[in-house]
Amino acid sequence: MQGAADQRCKWFRQTVAHRKLATNCPWKKTSQFSSPGEMRRFLKWMGEQIAGGAAEEITAPVDQQVISGERWFRQVPSDRRWRLVPADGPLAAGFWPIENSARQDPD
Numbered sequence: 001m002q003g004a005a006d007q008r009c010k011w012f013r014q015t016v017a018h019r020k021l022a023t024n025c026p027w028k029k030t031s032q033f034s035s036p037g038e039m040r041r042f043l044k045w046m047g048e049q050i051a052g053g054a055a056e057e058i059t060a061p062v063d064q065q066v067i068s069g070e071r072w073f074r075q076v077p078s079d080r081r082w083r084l085v086p087a088d089g090p091l092a093a094g095f096w097p098i099e100n101s102a103r104q105d106p107d
Contacts, residue, residue, distance in 0.1 A: 025054075027075055027082060032092040039093060046073065046084075064098075 033039040049055035050073075058074045058081065060066045069086035080097055087093035 027080075027095075027097070029097060030095040032094050033087070036087070039087065042095065049073075 030042070033042065046055065050057065054076055055073050056076060058072050060070070060072045060083070067085055069088065071084045071086075073082045073084065074080070075082065082095060082097050084095045085093055
């Protein structure tokens with residue numbers, strides 16, 4: 001069973017009382033959204049991440065192949081980049097990190 005903090009961070013179960021905690025939540029890969037409603041809840045959660053300063057929407061790097069309707073985000077605390085692929089694209093709708101996109105701290 002997951003702890004209470006994990007439950008607060010799940011975008012698909014988030015309540016109004018937990019929104020202030022959203023900026024401290026880890027982002028997790030979603031290989032496929034199960035329904036349009038789940039995708040809408042995710043987009044609402046991402047909007048709260050942006051409003052809270054934990055995320056920003058960015059443009060895709062010029063060297064990346066982008067699917068029409070795809071959106072890119074940067075997780076501010078980690079500097080990691082993520083991509084959101086829409087349901088009408090050639091891939092299943094999902095949200096996943098871009099490998100090797102996190103800021104590397106010098107040794």
